[in-house]
Amino acid sequence: MKRREILIWSICSILSVGAAVGIHLSAATVNATYPTRNIQGVIMWGAGGATDTMSRAITPYVEPLLNQEVILTNRSGGAGAISTKYVHHRKPDGYTLLYGAENPQLHGVLGLSDVDYREFYAVNVLARGISVIVAHPDTPWRSLKELMEDVKNRPGEIKMGSTGPGGLPYVIGAMLGTQGEFDIIPVPFDGDGPAITALLGGHVDFLPSGYTATSEHIRAGRLRALAVVNDQEIELLPGIPPLTQDYPAFKKFLPWGPFYGVFIDKDAPDSVKTKLTEAFHQGASDPAFEKFVTDFGAIQMNVSGEEANVFLKKWQSVTTWLLHDAGATKTSPEAFGIERP
Amino acid sequence: MSQALEYFSIGWMDPQLFFLTAIGTFAGIYIGAIPGLSVTMAVSILISFTFSWDVNEALALMAGVFMGGVYGGSRTAILLNIPGAPSALVTALDGYPLALKGDAGRAIGLSTVMSFIGGLVGILILMIAAPIISNFTLAFAPRDYFLLAALGLFLVGSLSAESLSKGMFCGALGVLLGMVGLDPLTAEERFTFDTLELTSGIPYIAAMIGFFGFAEILVQLHHLDVKPVRQNLDKILPSLSLVKKYLPLSLRTSSIGVIVGALPGTGGDIASLLAYDHAKRSVKSPTAKFGEGAEEGLIAAETANNAAVGGAYIPMLTLGMPGDAVTAVIIGALFIHGIQPGPLMLTETPHLFWFTVGNLTLANLFVLIFGLTGISIFSRIVQCPKGILLPLIFVLCVVGTYAIQNSLIDVYWMLGCGFLGYFLKRYGFQVAPIILGIILGPLMDVSFRRAALSVQNDISQLLWEFVSNPVSLVLTSAIFVLLITSVIKSRQQKAAERAD
Structure with a gap:
């Protein structure tokens, strides 16, 4: 065997072993306890707004429970449609969280985007504003x-x-x-x-x-x-x-009002959903955060999963039909399968 | 009074707070200098960062970052012709020509001292007249914002160098670019061509980096053989007599800065634009022509945008309403730290007002100290060979643009605006009026329509309100005075040209 061939062979074998290990590791990261690296948190509205303040207030309570940092970035635009689509298009592995407000529930009827919270799993609907x-x-x-x-x-x-x-x-x-x-x-x-x-x-x-x-x-x-x-x-x-x-x-x-929550893609693995739900539930139950919510003039909800879905569904049905009857919608809520309250 | 002094000195006496303000100011200067990294962004990151701290410590750090950041924008504006923030836009107009002449050091020295003076005037007015000014700003109706923006549009004349028609073309182009996105009143899509990315509009910081930074790089490629001018580094500090000479002008432009900064709908960017226009109209014999390195232009811009910081705190401290985007974030921080921002904040948290005034004064002092150190090193950047400097600036443009909201689309906008700006510059168009249009266009648009809606689109009623309300009357007459004096001036010029 020529020297050159030996070299090529050895490079190939190193690469394939490396790839195998890499695949194994990446498979392991899914199986091993989530989260193994930093989580990205995308805030739907700009710095200084209510959604921004709420997101930055809850995160420090959750980080120690997840043993990872949540890196928050504001990605406003399109009345929240940009961030919603962005998170929806990311890999559903639980490493991208959407810190959102009520807006996506109206995007369909206002003709902004067809992605609403039905495409997401509600990790926690933290609070609703009065x-x-x-x-x-x-x-x-x-x-x-x-x-x-x-x-x-x-x-x-x-x-x-x-x-x-x-x-x-x-x-x-x-x-x-x-x-x-x-x-x-x-x-x-x-x-x-x-x-x-x-x-x-x-x-x-x-x-x-x-x-x-x-x-x-x-x-x-x-x-x-x-x-x-x-x-x-x-x-x-x-x-x-x-x-x-x-x-x-x-x-x-009623009850009706703006709300703030944390969402992930609904296709995320169940283990990830459970882990996040537990962490955010515990974080939001901290008395200091509860006090913040009250001072902020909001009513604490701290609900997730199915319970949150009931609220989200009612909110969407009430609001879209109100807007539709007032003549402010582009498409009837009916087209999105939203029932009249 | 002794109570006030005690609160004032909290930040000066406590070594930790003193140190935090210093760190904040230092960091602010460099964050502000990088285009795309905004003070708003820096302060909002600090919220999670200072979450577990004492509220005084958090506020000291934020005041430092705010003060330093607004000043920092002038650095890159003077040295590279890329304003670090929109409020440093007009700083570039006269600062960069000064740098090209070999006077970068002097320009930075002057802008630092003038930023300090502007900041000081802002703080003084905040200290003395906060309640009066906040009530005055409440009197501003939508129609007054429209008139203010219309007043700002006269700047097109000041910014368009030789050809007014080319300047007007660029101003209109800016207004058009500013229209893209969701209509802020009805959420109707405008010029979005059914793409989601366009619904949030063209971010004007990306456009600014493109039109100023990237376009300038492309223009510079024509002059690769031209050796950079040796920088004159002897007289960096402006002499006392020079400061004295410019004091009346800087006091006037600072006052413009405070008022415009205190108005909730406008901030340092519009303040510095209006101050620049004022300087151009009131100064008879500037050191050089405006736009070609007039010290007066630099002074107007730098005093006004730093005075606007004190202005922005006025509605925040007296009413709990934000004066600009940064104070909006600080209000959020107050909430998290358990303080209720509002009109009762001054009586229920009595130390807050004087503590903030003390902090801002301290931060302003640090701006002077940090600003005046290292000028000679920075000035040498302009001396750097273009083969090294231009690629570095290009990287800075791309990274800075991406940092605005972590979006690659913005980078494409920056590049597109850069190419457009290059061709405009080659054909003698000025790019500054474009940015003016992008900033003022949306303000005029929404304010006018709000004003019209308030009177049920009755135009005669609207015109009557332009003159029947005291604030509106002042603004309307200012517009007429400007209009008439401009016409007379251009006639005189034409007559003089004929006489030659």
Whole structure:
């Protein structure tokens, strides 16, 4: 055998042994206790938003339980469709987590994307936000009923702050619209913050908004809370009547609000699902995190799997049909097999 | 008062906080200098990092990163013509020509001292007038944001060098590029051609790196044989008399910076653009023509964007509302540390206000110290042979663009904008108005439509509001004054040309 041939043979054998070992190792990583390396966490919205804050708050509680670091990156865009598709297209091995909000549940009917949470396994739906309807203190309304009657008397004159179609104020506006004539001027802003700033300055008259962003302004008397979007009074806002007090018909839509959760591709192995579910359940049960959720003005859910699916399904059905009836959808929810509530 | 002083000095007396602010500022300068790595990103990573710390420690570090980061953007703008952040865009317009003339050291020295002064003015106004300014910013209605953006559009004239028509073409191109994506009001798709990637629009930082950085590399390829100018490193520190001479201008531009920074819809980028325009109109005899290395241009940009930091803290500390993207992240951090940001924060967490003021002052001092060290080494970068420098800048452009949101699409945008920018530059078009259009276009678009929606699309009502509201009236008259003076000035110029 020539020298050259020996060399080639030895290289080939080393490579094949290496490959075999590599395959074996990679097979072993699936079988060995997950996770064996860093996990990537993709946050659906940009830095500083509610989803971002919630994601960065839960992760440090979970990392020690998984014995691995979760590296968080913000990948916003397309109202959450970009990150949702990205995680869905990754290998379903549990090494890419989606830290998401409610948005994908509406992507179908809004024509943004056909991937929603039905393609995912809900590791944990951490919390749902509470919404309130607030008004500028210079307005005469003391209750939701007074506001609704004023809208009836002065159609097309009262300005509602909004965050665009599909946003929280828009959906609550659509909910209010189910009670007969509701002709208001929705003025869309870039998000909760800018909308509240406009309300503080008196550039709009009322605003359905997340409790978190408005609570301190309500406490300081700079904004007046008219109603809580819930079916009962909540501890954090004593004395503020629930939406159902004057309008019991709203009960069928509730509980409704933005939510925050952690998701993986539904094709991930069961062992991975179990491991993640346990870790996030335990992390979210930490009293310090529970306190954070309360301070953040949200209601802790800490549910996963089937239990979370029931919630996600109801949320999607209520919201998509509300939007559809208000004429804000591109495709009927029916086309996606979403049942009417 | 003694209480205030006590809170103010917490960060100065505690060695650990002192050290954290220093580290934060140092890191901020270099993060800010790398295009694509933004201060917002750095601060949000710090949230998980400082999770288990005491809230004061976390805030000290964040204040340092914020202050340092805004200043850091000027480094690469001056040395490489790549603004490290959008707020350093106008720094490049006069800073880079200075570097090409061999005055990089002096430009960095001047920008450091002026950033310090701007930062100081911002902090002073935050200290004295925070409640007044925050109430004033609340009075800004959507129509006022529209007028402010329209005022900014006059900059096209300032940025377009010889040919106004070419400048207007580029400004319009920028507005068009800024339109791509989901309509922010109705979520309707615009120019997306049914591709998901286009729904989030063209990231303007990627466009900026392309039009400035990559396009400049391509242009430089024509001049490979030109030996770089030897950098003059004798007088790096501006003399006291020079600082004194520029003090009135820097105070004016800093004030613009604070107000625009405090407005929740605008930040350091628009602040520095407006300040630059103001400098160009008010300075009769600059050291060089604006755009060719005028020190006044550099000063306007650097004072304004650093003053905007203090401005951004004003609504955050008084109302719990973010003044820009970075303070939005800091508000999130306050939540995690158990402080409720809001109008009651000042009374319920009394130390927070003066502690923050103290921290910012300290961080601003560190900007001066760190900024003035190592200038001679950095200046030599411009002296580096082009065969080595250009590929390095190219790598920096690609990595920086990818880092914005870990997306390869952005890198393609950067490359595409770079090629386009190269051809535009070859044919005498300026690229700065494009970025101006990308920044101001969406602001004008949404503000105008918001304003129109608020009056039910009744145009006569809208026009009436332009003059009936005090804030709007001031802005409307400013636009008219600018319009009239520009027309008179161009007539005089034409008359003078004829007389020659």
